[in-house]
Structure formats: C-alpha cells, structure tokens
Amino acid sequence: MMAPAIALKSVAKRYAGGRVGLADVDLEVPAGRFFGLLGPNGAGKTTLVGLLTTLVRADRGSIRVCGFDVATQAVAAKACMGVVPQEINFNSFEPVGEIVEAQAAYYGLSPRRARERTGQVLEQVGLADRRRQSAWGLSGGMKRRLMIARALVHRPRVLLLDEPTAGVDLEGRHTTWELLRALNADGVTILLTTHYLEEAEALCDSLAILGQGEIVARGETGELLHGLNVQTLVLELSAPLDACPELEGLAIRRVDRWTLEIDLPQGMEVNALFERLGVYGVRVAGLRNKRNRLESLFLQRIAERASASQGAGT
C-alpha cells in the first residue's frame, strides 16, 4: 500500500508563552489529493505547515512526508516538498530569475538544469518576461506567483501552500487555481491553507477545519457539505410581500418587500419549500445561497467547537 503523502500522528506544539499551536493532531493526506486546511486566524494552520517544513519544531508526535520522518530523515522528506509560505520570504533586491535558480540549486539541480527549470516555471506562472527584473518591482500578486514558481522548480511530489492567493486580484487568483488544478491532475499532492472558503470549495477534494489547534471537522468536501445542518437561502420574489409568511418548522425573515431569507433544514428539498410558499401565494423569481456552503459549514463547526470549549470550562 502506498504511504500517505502527509501523515501526522499525535502532533503537539505549544509556543513559548503557552499559546497552543497544535494539540494532539492526527491527520493523513493520501497521495494525489488536493487537501484544504481551513480555520480562523491562530487556529494552527501555519503551525501545521511549519511543522511539515521543519521551520517549527514539534513538542511531540510523528510527522512523515512522502513516507520520510521529518525529524530523522529531514533531507529526504524536504527533497519531495515544495513550499509556498504565507509571508513573502525572498530577497527582494535579487532578480526574479536568480531567486528561482538559487532555489533550484539548493534542491541539487545542476546549473544547466536549474536554468532550464527556472525558464519553465516562470513561464508556467506568467513571469517569464520578468526574469531579469528585480523582485522589488513586482506587484503583490506577482510576488505570490514568484513564490509558487520557486516552490515548483524541483518538481515536488507534495506542494504546501499557505494562503497563496492572499491579496491577489480575482484574475490572478483564477490563474493560480488553474495552475494548481493542473499540477494536481499531474499527480502532485497539494495541501492548501486558505481564508477564501470559495477557493477551498472550488479546489479541494478533501478538507480539515482547525479550531484552537484541534481538527474540528474533516472528510471529503462533498460529504462535509452534505452534512450541513442548515443552509440559508435568499429568495428574490416576483411580487412584493407586505408580511412575512409563517411556515411551520421553517425560520423565515423578510429582508425587504422583495426579499426573504429562509433557513432550509438538512433533508428538506427546495421543491417542497417552493410548494409550501406557493400555498401562501409567494412566487420566487430567483434563488441564491446567503453564504458559500463551506462558509456555513466552517462557521457551524467553529461555533460548535467554541461552545464545547465553554461547556468544558464551566
């Protein structure tokens, strides 16, 4: 059986001052997956990426990447990883090409191969024409793409991306999405942390949600979304409504005369909802989710985690 691309077992990290980075986390990402890691600020996402890359040292537990233990087989484990950190971490005074070529050298590519691969990855991320330009002059989005190019230069089997599209404009974000989809289709395992929930929903085939250093939800993206207790629908009406209809078992709010918000419980079909509204003479012209479905799941699980912590504390 193939070893998982990423495997964490009982991994814990507490920073100086007592802040919990991760608390006994178990996680497996099979090879070839596009895995999303979600969570509010301070939940432990960057700590987890740091532990995988050895920038953060675990207090206990075992961490394996491509089957190699990052503590005892660090060189082999790191050789199969590419890392796109959250913060810009290249020397901005250096030319774009030199930054990527140097990274290729650090991964053991010969000078000729490093030059070739630098050209290829800069082409891949749309920065080929900037090769000789100082990185100082790049826009924020271009700097992010440069970090992706740098992470890809040695053809990693596992790519770790810590909020790679933060601050990137819409077009740049979609270009990055296409690139990541293509890499994943080529067999690269991707672990993505992101604040953009629509990004995770669009890209990731499986997810974990972190809260206060613990995993509060995990699974296939589709299954997790299917497990949503409630989704809030926004209905645009064909005719104005003077009073809010009351339907048993449904929470309905009138936003204005033309708009209703309805919390649709799990298991209830939209067709059934329309039938019941039709009885009251309500006609629907348009329909949309109030929140991205993943956002609903995220908020639900984080709220559950917070109330569980409060319960444990009292």
Added chain:
Amino acid sequence: MRLAAYGFAYRGMVIKQVRRFLRAWVQNLLPSVVTTVLFLVIFGHLVGRELGTMRGVDYADFILPGLIILAVSTNAYSNVTLAFYGARLQRHIEELLVAPLPAWLIVAGFATGGVIRGLLAGALVALVAIPFTNLQLHHLAATLGIALVSATLFALAGLLNGLYARSFDHTSVVATFVLTPLIYLGGLFYPVERMPEPWQSLAALNPLYYMVEGFRYGLLGTGSFAWATTFWVLVGTTLVVGGVAWTLVARGVRIRS
C-alpha cells in the same frame, strides 16, 4: 549522487553570497581601500619619515601586513554577520531551511561568501599599497595560509553574531568595539616588544596579535614567533567556532520556532 547535489547547492549559496556583496561593492569593498590609502599616506609617509625603520623595514612596510589582515578579517566578519542577519530579518533564510540541506552546508555557504569578500578586500588593499610601499612576499604558504584561516575564523564568528543579533546595531557592535580595537592594540602600528608594561603583557593575551605577527612574517620575514604556531592555533580556534556555529544552526537556535 547526494554529494553532487550538495556540490550544486554549495555553489548556489556561494554565488548568491558573492552577488550580494558585489551588488553594493562601493559600500562593501571600497572603505577598506580608502582607509588603507589614508593610513599609508598619513602614517606611512608623513609621520613614518619621523619614525624611521621598524624591525629593519620602513614604517609603511611595517604596518601594511596589519592593514591587510585588518581588511581581511573585518570584511569576512561583517559580510557574514549582515548576510545572516538580513536573511533572518527578511526571512529568506527559510529558503535554505526548507531545502534538503544539512546544517554544515548552510554554515559552509555563508562562511565561504565571507571568506571570498575578506580575501578580495585584502587583495585590493595590497594592490593599492604598491605605490606607497615595497610590498614583499617572504613566505607564500604563511601569507596565504594565515589569510585564509583568519578569513574563515572571522566569517564563522560573524555567523554567530548574525545568529544572535536582534537589530542592525547588534551587527556592528562586535566589529567596531571589539575586533578593530583588538587589532589596533595587537601590534598593527608598532612592535609589541617596544611597548611598556602592562601593554606588552596584555598584548600577549590578545589573540589578534598572533594573527598580525604571523601574517607579518609571511610578507616581511619578521615576526615574534613561529608562524606555524600561529597558523595551527588559528586552525584550532576556527574548528571550535565552526563547531559551535554548526551546532546552533542544526538546532535551529534563533532560526526555527
């Protein structure tokens, strides 16, 4: 195979370090040259005429070895201090830490950058001294050996400074307030045997005195003790400092959370 990969990585690190100091060569290389010319003109010729000869050579010739070794050591030291501290500050040290590189290779890459700058600065100082002195080369092995090991020692010491520095102020404190005074008081401008006590005894405790004297022997053939002793003491010290640097980088002190 891994050895070849390490070779490419080492080459990449060294090229990066050399490009770094050459990008600002006016700031990084010229000050040593200008200072040396000033010393040679003022002390070597204007004041030196009054002083006569020292150990049988003109005063300008006497101070030149100390000026060269001063340029070698301070350039090697400050290059690595600033490069390492800058890499920590801007976080591009992470480029090396996430790559499949052992700690000794990271230390070697930074140190080599410092050694190259130190030797380059020393060579430039020697070059500009030609019109002002009778530049000699008495013992090639002693000259090159002591220059190389001094540059390595100071480059590694600079790495320790870069590792522990918390601000840019900290990157210059040791060079300005410790190394330069120790070299000036280590017989750069005068033979220690002519100094009164307690300065003569204190000079014997100054490790940089041995470095200056050893290098002076290499160029002029005059020194207070055997250059080989100086050389091996420097080699031993370099191994100790290098071992400390390697251990700290391997443990991730100040560079990993």
